[in-house]
Amino acid sequence: MNILAIDTSNRPMSVALYHNETPLIEHTLNSKRNHSVQLMPAIDYIMKEVNIQPKDLSKIIVANGPGSYTGLRIGVTTAKTLAWTLNIPLVTVSSLELVAANLIYSSGLICSFFDARRGNVFTGLYRAQEGRLTEELPDQNIAMEEWLDRLNDFGEPITMVSPTEHTFSDMVYEILGKRAKWVTGHLSFPQAGQLVLLGKDREPVDIHTTSPQYHRLVEAEVKWLEKNAQNK
Amino acid sequence: MDQEKILAIETSCDETAAAVVEGGTTLLSNVVATQMDIHQKFGGVVPELASRHHIEQITLVIDQALNEAEVTMEEIDAIAVTEGPGLVGALLIGVNAAKTLAFAHQKPLIGVHHIAGHIYANRLEQEFQFPLLSLVVSGGHTELILMKEHGDYEIIGETRDDAAGEAYDKVAKALDLPYPGGPVIDQLAHEGEETYDFPRSWLEKGSFDFSFSGLKTAVVNQIHQLKQKNEPISKANIAASFQASVVDVLVEKTYQAAQQYGVKQLIVAGGVSANRALRRSIQERFEGTNIAVSIPPLYLCTDNAAMIGAAASIQYRNNQYASLNLNAQPGLMIER
Numbered sequence: 430m431n432i433l434a435i436d437t438s439n440r441p442m443s444v445a446l447y448h449n450e451t452p453l454i455e456h457t458l459n460s461k462r463n464h465s466v467q468l469m470p471a472i473d474y475i476m477k478e479v480n481i482q483p484k485d486l487s488k489i490i491v492a493n494g495p496g497s498y499t500g501l502r503i504g505v506t507t508a509k510t511l512a513w514t515l516n517i518p519l520v521t522v523s524s525l526e527l528v529a530a531n532l533i534y535s536s537g538l539i540c541s542f543f544d545a546r547r548g549n550v551f552t553g554l555y556r557a558q559e560g561r562l563t564e565e566l567p568d569q570n571i572a573m574e575e576w577l578d579r580l581n582d583f584g585e586p587i588t589m590v591s592p593t594e595h596t597f598s599d600m601v602y603e604i605l606g607k608r609a610k611w612v613t614g615h616l617s618f619p620q621a622g623q624l625v626l627l628g629k630d631r632e633p634v635d636i637h638t639t640s641p642q643y644h645r646l647v648e649a650e651v652k653w654l655e656k657n658a659q660n661k
Numbered sequence: 662m663d664q665e666k667i668l669a670i671e672t673s674c675d676e677t678a679a680a681v682v683e684g685g686t687t688l689l690s691n692v693v694a695t696q697m698d699i700h701q702k703f704g705g706v707v708p709e710l711a712s713r714h715h716i717e718q719i720t721l722v723i724d725q726a727l728n729e730a731e732v733t734m735e736e737i738d739a740i741a742v743t744e745g746p747g748l749v750g751a752l753l754i755g756v757n758a759a760k761t762l763a764f765a766h767q768k769p770l771i772g773v774h775h776i777a778g779h780i781y782a783n784r785l786e787q788e789f790q791f792p793l794l795s796l797v798v799s800g801g802h803t804e805l806i807l808m809k810e811h812g813d814y815e816i817i818g819e820t821r822d823d824a825a826g827e828a829y830d831k832v833a834k835a836l837d838l839p840y841p842g843g844p845v846i847d848q849l850a851h852e853g854e855e856t857y858d859f860p861r862s863w864l865e866k867g868s869f870d871f872s873f874s875g876l877k878t879a880v881v882n883q884i885h886q887l888k889q890k891n892e893p894i895s896k897a898n899i900a901a902s903f904q905a906s907v908v909d910v911l912v913e914k915t916y917q918a919a920q921q922y923g924v925k926q927l928i929v930a931g932g933v934s935a936n937r938a939l940r941r942s943i944q945e946r947f948e949g950t951n952i953a954v955s956i957p958p959l960y961l962c963t964d965n966a967a968m969i970g971a972a973a974s975i976q977y978r979n980n981q982y983a984s985l986n987l988n989a990q991p992g993l994m995i996e997r
């Protein structure tokens with residue numbers, strides 16, 4: 430079974446090809462260039478390197494958010510179009526779970542987060558135990574300060590990990606104190622191969638209706654809802 | 662000659678569309694999923710919302726286009742997609758879907774200019790006669806484009822401020838009419854009379870450029886004055902007077918340009934070419950000339966993918982292919 434995995438949720442872009450649980454190739458880059466330009470050539474490249482044709486693919490796994498709206502749509506559009514046209518299953522995995530999975534062989538709480546501007550984050554809380562991840566708090570869009578108060582209630586050490594640039598370090602130490610541990614560098618970046626390990630046995634999604642998990646309404650909708658609530 | 666079959670995709674604004682076109686002239690299918698009702702309550706297209714809906718529709722629409730055309734991907738010769746201009750987030754959905762299909766089936770990929778598409782919509786009805794003049798009028802465009810041969814575009818006039826469709830939307834807003842303004846004002850104008858003398862902007866002599874912001878301001882001022890004097894506002898008469906001004910300028914400049922460049926055919930393209938007053942007035946002005954006037958049927962005027970497939974046919978024959986690094990180009994120019 431040849432599995433293609435794709436993540437374009439944030440600035441890093443990662444694609445991988447696995448044969449069952451064996452990695453064949455993984456290609457990750459972290460540049461300011463456009464995923465729309467780079468994704469398709471990157472998939473083309475990794476497939477040629479290991480001599481696999483599109484028709485030889487048997488499953489697609491994509492990180493479907495949260496993250497950058499545009500980035501997510503590029504990855505998800507590519508994944509769903511490919512799965513649909515090749516008539517193979519599509520599996521989606523949380524972009525936050527993907528980052529947390531770098532620490533899957535540790536033990537304890539892992540908070541992965543992406544900066545969502547103006548003091549907000551996209552974040553989720555996972556627990557690593559015996560090579561497995563379980564969700565402790567669901568992925569959400571929340572003010573970092575409020576989130577950290579909730580994490581504090583756990584009273585346990587928490588490993589913080591984020592592939593995005595942010596300015597929350599001081600706030601984390603203020604609220605969580607010494608219980609906060611940081612993972613930076615290589616292990617804070619998404620690696621598409623982890624998508625295969627997380628998603629290979631998961632239930633496929635309905636390809637046509639699949640779209641990213643934005644975890645946030647469109648601004649115009651929020652304003653419209655507010656206005657209409659007032660008018661009632 | 663073997664007639665190529667092109668699968669075309671268009672997602673530049675608020676329609677998710679796919680079509681199969683044979684030989685650049687024959688429509689095998691033309692599927693359009695419109696988001697009109699979604700954006701209506703916001704009084705205009707919300708780009709992020711448009712992108713979110715495109716991604717939910719894209720594979721469904723392509724699937725339906727292939728089914729209705731009764732062709733498989735193996736029988737398709739090339740994949741065409743609107744690369745620009747348009748809303749970048751919206752364009753990206755079509756561009757990435759098209760690239761994926763081209764990659765998965767090892768087919769040539771063709772990036773098409775949206776306005777070239779609007780012009781080529783006419784070729785699904787009637788063969789082109791060069792030199793050819795196109796009046797392209799839509800929510801985002803008001804342009805006179807001269808073509809001496811296939812795939813060759815020269816802009817000889819364009820708007821210096823608002824597009825014609827934009828002026829319609831702004832006037833509709835001033836009259837408390839729903840979005841989009843074009844069809845509503847066209848309907849109201851039909852019921853009213855030209856009682857206000859709104860300005861016609863001809864610009865300097867010999868110029869084929871347009872300007873509609875002065876007209877829009879005059880209409881808004883007029884409404885304001887009537888309100889202040891507590892006089893009744895006849896929306897129908899204001900609509901009729903506004904529309905008369907827009908149509909006069911569009912038709913006269915188009916006629917002058919057609920004469921000056923000695924064209925054999927005039928094409929009216931873009932969403933505003935659905936306007937009944939414009940259609941009638943163009944027909945009347947060109948009557949008795951030996952210039953053939955082509956205005957596509959309504960379903961080919963508004964955004965669709967069939968027009969993209971028709972324009973792509975020329976690029977296919979000239980081997981003008983894109984590579985897998987094709988990107989959305991929100992500000993793409995038509996002139997090369």
Ligand SMILES: [Zn+2]
Nearest residue numbers: 775799932964
């Ligand atoms: Zn258009």
